[in-house]
Amino acid sequence: MAETTLGNIHKQLTAAELIRGKMRLSIVQSLTGLTIRPLRTMWKEIHNEGPSNGKLPESVLSYMVNQAMAAGISTFTSLHLRQHSPNAPITAEGLLATWSTYQRLCGPMDINAGYYALRDVRADFVSFPRCTCCDAHFIYDPGSTLTSRCPFCGHSPAKDDK
Ligand SMILES: [Zn+2]
Structure with missing residues (x-):
């Protein structure tokens, strides 16, 4: 399906909500299909600090x-x-x-x-x-x-x- 403007806005809003909940960016990335760079920027804007880079838990x-x-x-x-x-x-x-x-x-x-x-x-x-x-x-x-x-x-x- 072609990417629509509204579809893209929806993805961004969903990503913002996940990031507000401090969801790890690699998971936000896999759930929304957005690239990591704008997600990092979004995290900084929302939390006023960089995202955590620690290892993800195994389970x-x-x-x-x-x-x-x-x-x-x-x-x-x-x-x-x-x-x-x-x-x-x-x-x-x-x-x-x-x-x-x-x-x-x-x-x-x-x-x-x-x-x-x-x-x-x-x-x-x-x-x-x-x-x-x-x-x-x-x-x-x-x-x-x-x-x-x-x-x-x-x-x-x-x-x-x-
Ligand atoms: Zn029980």
């Missing part, structure tokens, strides 16, 4: 540093999957919609963590089972004590379901 598990984060990220993922198919591509619009709902209901959250959660659940890098005890879905990974238990009720599928 959503890097964000799950305490029980509150594990519960928050799982809640974010459930909210998103209520309105979007797990197999549908992640879009900037979908991500922003879920992020805004989440923040209205539950408080501040790192939008990057939300993006990684959707990406990793979609790629089956982590599983997203329903807890057999409290019925909430949660991001499960056997590698850490934080993610091997349901963050809402503490139930452990590996230990308690045997």
Whole structure:
């Protein structure tokens, strides 16, 4: 499809919204298709400082540093999957919609963590089972004590379901 002026403005506005949420520029770039240079300029204008250049985390598990984060990220993922198919591509619009709902209901959250959660659940890098005890879905990974238990009720599928 040919690039239209309105289409381009829409992309810029979406990018500005993502950057306002401090989404990492390489992810903004992949979600909007805009080039990195104008995105860097946009970041400086919005935040009055340069974007962070640190290494990107490998997976959503890097964000799950305490029980509150594990519960928050799982809640974010459930909210998103209520309105979007797990197999549908992640879009900037979908991500922003879920992020805004989440923040209205539950408080501040790192939008990057939300993006990684959707990406990793979609790629089956982590599983997203329903807890057999409290019925909430949660991001499960056997590698850490934080993610091997349901963050809402503490139930452990590996230990308690045997
Ligand atoms: Zn539970």
